[in-house]
Amino acid sequence: MPLKSDAPTEITAFRWVPDFAQGLVRDLRLRWAMEEIGRDYRVRLLNALKPRPEEYFHEQPFGQVPFYKDDEVELFESGAILIHLGLQDERLLPTDHAPRMRAIAWTIAALNSIEPVLLMLISLDVFIKDKEAAKRIRPEVVERLAGRLKNLSEALGDRDWLEGRFTIADLMMIAVLRQLRGKSTIAQFPNLMAYVERGEARPAFRQALADQLQTFKENEPEPEPA
Amino acid sequence: MPLKSDAPTEITAFRWVPDFAQGLVRDLRLRWAMEEIGRDYRVRLLNALKPRPEEYFHEQPFGQVPFYKDDEVELFESGAILIHLGLQDERLLPTDHAPRMRAIAWTIAALNSIEPVLLMLISLDVFIKDKEAAKRIRPEVVERLAGRLKNLSEALGDRDWLEGRFTIADLMMIAVLRQLRGKSTIAQFPNLMAYVERGEARPAFRQALADQLQTFKENEPEPEPA
Numbered sequence: 001m002p003l004k005s006d007a008p009t010e011i012t013a014f015r016w017v018p019d020f021a022q023g024l025v026r027d028l029r030l031r032w033a034m035e036e037i038g039r040d041y042r043v044r045l046l047n048a049l050k051p052r053p054e055e056y057f058h059e060q061p062f063g064q065v066p067f068y069k070d071d072e073v074e075l076f077e078s079g080a081i082l083i084h085l086g087l088q089d090e091r092l093l094p095t096d097h098a099p100r101m102r103a104i105a106w107t108i109a110a111l112n113s114i115e116p117v118l119l120m121l122i123s124l125d126v127f128i129k130d131k132e133a134a135k136r137i138r139p140e141v142v143e144r145l146a147g148r149l150k151n152l153s154e155a156l157g158d159r160d161w162l163e164g165r166f167t168i169a170d171l172m173m174i175a176v177l178r179q180l181r182g183k184s185t186i187a188q189f190p191n192l193m194a195y196v197e198r199g200e201a202r203p204a205f206r207q208a209l210a211d212q213l214q215t216f217k218e219n220e221p222e223p224e225p226a
Numbered sequence: 227m228p229l230k231s232d233a234p235t236e237i238t239a240f241r242w243v244p245d246f247a248q249g250l251v252r253d254l255r256l257r258w259a260m261e262e263i264g265r266d267y268r269v270r271l272l273n274a275l276k277p278r279p280e281e282y283f284h285e286q287p288f289g290q291v292p293f294y295k296d297d298e299v300e301l302f303e304s305g306a307i308l309i310h311l312g313l314q315d316e317r318l319l320p321t322d323h324a325p326r327m328r329a330i331a332w333t334i335a336a337l338n339s340i341e342p343v344l345l346m347l348i349s350l351d352v353f354i355k356d357k358e359a360a361k362r363i364r365p366e367v368v369e370r371l372a373g374r375l376k377n378l379s380e381a382l383g384d385r386d387w388l389e390g391r392f393t394i395a396d397l398m399m400i401a402v403l404r405q406l407r408g409k410s411t412i413a414q415f416p417n418l419m420a421y422v423e424r425g426e427a428r429p430a431f432r433q434a435l436a437d438q439l440q441t442f443k444e445n446e447p448e449p450e451p452a
Binding site for chain 1: 353
């Protein structure tokens with residue numbers, strides 16, 4: 001049972017987030033990795049709805065979750081934390097230098113070649129307040145994202161995982177692609193849909209997701225009086 | 227002289243790009259790193275104005291530059307290539323695990339917490355065709371970017387480099403921030419302006435920049451007949 005209140009490894013996560021973000025907050029990436037290797041961890045909860053306490057920025061410069069610490073390191077950026085965990089466990093990252101670096105390259109591709117375009121689409125759909133202008137720009141962003149997904153779909157081909165076996169590259173890429181759930185942009189690439197489902201079917205992913213959702217369920221705010 | 231036609235290390239770069247992109251194409255990040263450690267490399271040039279040859283996507287899944295190869299690895303994503311070079315040379319990345327991982331965390335922060343917001347602004351200014359809608363959304367994106375730059379400015383404080391000494395984290399962060407040249411968003415943070423200038427003053431950076439610009443000068447297309 002990786003989730004353990006006295007574990008030396010600690011991550012931060014949110015106490016509660018609105019429905020659209022549940023199952024997508026980035027501590028899930030770490031929970032998933034720790035379930036894959038059976039590493040115990042504990043969770044420190046932050047309030048997503050209030051500004052982060054000033055001292056938290058000394059831990060996480062952008063005020064995001066997750067921040068990670070263990071006996072050896074204090075780290076931010078889920079990509080870096082996955083690399084740190086991968087360097088300690090072959091089940092997440094090969095030990096030979098060349099395949100290890102290929103997995104790191106794909107991890108960074110998820111973060112820098114796929115996620116920025118995907119986040120632009122999500123910004124337009126969720127965060128930008130000028131809804132009409134956002135709607136006008138949307139088709140151009142969808143086209144750009146579809147181009148990237150086409151490249152990814154062709155690179156994956158009919159393989160199960162990006163570099164022959166499951167690594168942090170797949171964990172990160174699938175975590176990034178899951179943010180497109182319910183959007184038609186990804187549905188035109190059946191091998192990417194199957195790839196995401198393959199990741200989500202892993203027992204480690206299912207446990208991690210259940211644990212994140214359980215926290216939100218336990219801390220659901222009282223509805224405002226009508 | 228790192229630039230050497232028979233070097234075993236090869237990177238790809240563009241033959242020529244329009245003015246606005248000169249000095250910003252991502253092969254610069256690798257040229258800079260290789261100048262820092264005196265590592266010889268050769269350049270294979272691609273045409274930026276035409277679609278990439280089909281076989282190039284087997285090397286670089288998204289058709290971008292740079293693709294990198296040496297005797298040991300074939301890699302894409304400038305972030306991963308900097309980590310690969312850093313693991314081989316202490317001048318780019320500390321050898322102790324904890325400071326090494328801190329530098330990797332900041333490298334990924336540049337790529338995933340700063341660059342995506344910055345690229346959204348650049349997309350609106352340069353690539354989005356619906357200029358009027360882009361202009362309406364722009365202030366919201368500027369505000370978001372300014373928030374991230376404020377976090378970065380406070381994390382850097384009055385230090386010269388992000389983690390006490392120059393590493394790939396600074397190389398990447400400065401390469402990312404340079405894309406804001408001439409924009410007012412960064413000018414309100416004098417320590418970030420000074421940080422970028424500090425990086426650009428390094429002899430390795432200046433040589434790398436000169437080499438990228440020299441290629442563009444040599445391959446400038448003939449002006450179209452009027």
